Amino acid sequence: MPIAILPDVDEQRCIGCALCVEICTALGPDVLRVKPVEGWKRGKAFVFYPERCISDGACLGVCPTHAIFWMRPLEYTAGQPVPLHKNGVFDKGWEEG
């Protein structure tokens, strides 16, 4: 199973602007997507293709609400959601700077 340092998105902070998706797609890796969330018309960003991430931090740099965190090196399975929350609490990340 591959191991990587990956970004993740704090849904409480994400406003669904998709700037992270746009920069990541424009630079090539194309890791992020915005998913619909009930009660939130713009959706929320999430890591959709963890195996494509090159850990360049571009998404962290563009997020206006500092919703994106680096995650400690972790195992992931391509095509599967990355389990970053425990009991509904975001507990494995740290903020840039």
Ligand code: SF4
């Ligand atoms: S840039 Fe930040 S606020 Fe905008 S969609 Fe991405 S995570 Fe959400």
